[in-house]
Amino acid sequence: MPLELLQNNFLLLLDCYLVILSGFVAKQPALRLFTMHMPNKKPLASAYISMLLPLCFLCIFMLFDYAYQALSDQTLRLYYHDYFITFCTYIINTIAPEDGVEVIQNAIISSKANLAIVRTCDGSSSFFIISAAILTFRSTLRLTLMGIVAGFMLVLLLNSVRIISLYFLMAYNTTWFSYTHLTIAPFLSISISCGYFSIWAYYANEVKHGNA
Numbered sequence: 001m002p003l004e005l006l007q008n009n010f011l012l013l014l015d016c017y018l019v020i021l022s023g024f025v026a027k028q029p030a031l032r033l034f035t036m037h038m039p040n041k042k043p044l045a046s047a048y049i050s051m052l053l054p055l056c057f058l059c060i061f062m063l064f065d066y067a068y069q070a071l072s073d074q075t076l077r078l079y080y081h082d083y084f085i086t087f088c089t090y091i092i093n094t095i096a097p098e099d100g101v102e103v104i105q106n107a108i109i110s111s112k113a114n115l116a117i118v119r120t121c122d123g124s125s126s127f128f129i130i131s132a133a134i135l136t137f138r139s140t141l142r143l144t145l146m147g148i149v150a151g152f153m154l155v156l157l158l159n160s161v162r163i164i165s166l167y168f169l170m171a172y173n174t175t176w177f178s179y180t181h182l183t184i185a186p187f188l189s190i191s192i193s194c195g196y197f198s199i200w201a202y203y204a205n206e207v208k209h210g211n212a
Contacts, residue, residue: 053136060132068124076119081106084156085117088163095164099171108163112171115163123159126193127152133197139204147200154196158189 085103092101092108099110107116130151134144162185169177 057132057136060135061128064128064131065125068119068128073119076122077106081117081122084122084160088117088160088167091160091164092167096168101167108167110171113167115167115170117163121159121163123155123162123189126158126189127155130155130193130197134200137201137204139201139208143200143204143207147204150200151193151196154192158192162189 082103085106085108089101089103089108092099099112101108101110103109106118107114109115131148134147134151137144139147166177166181166185169180
């Protein structure tokens with residue numbers, strides 16, 4: 001399971017490593033933020049501690065994913081998937097009422113398409129990536145909670161757009177469906193998630209130094 005997890009999320013994990021390690025999110029390296037409250041630490045010791053950040057990030061991400069995988073399909077459908085699928089179906093019917101789209105179990109179905117929504121289609125990996133990165137950053141409790149909640153809303157919006165777009169591609173342009181589903185959508189999700197974390201971390205760092 002851990003090996004499959006790393007394979008399926010390699011690009012997403014790699015991009016978040018780069019964001020944390022490169023310091024793109026702040027005027028100083030992000031790794032330095034982890035040790036900025038330890039002025040007595042020698043540079044070499046601080047560097048070793050900083051190198052643990054990717055491991056910390058990975059452990060938090062895998063903990064989230066483990067808890068998520070432990071949930072039953074019925075629980076996910078009851079508390080999340082049913083609401084999410086119903087919302088997407090409502091938007092699709094608003095855009096194309098002639099399709100007569102309806103929800104059957106975990107699928108969005110019409111005479112033109114049958115789009116099933118499963119665990120890997122609910123945006124959970126992107127949300128876990130954002131949350132793990134924010135928790136690794138170690139900001140204030142208020143900014144951390146705000147970042148995670150806003151990240152959840154962002155992932156929900158992005159995933160809604162993705163599912164709706166995939167439905168219309170399946171119904172009207174199947175040529176682009178697989179490429180969008182397997183390449184374009186994951187790339188955009190990775191890029192926007194990392195961009196969001198970068199903006200949040202930069203703001204959190206500015207607040208920490210009294211510049212915002």
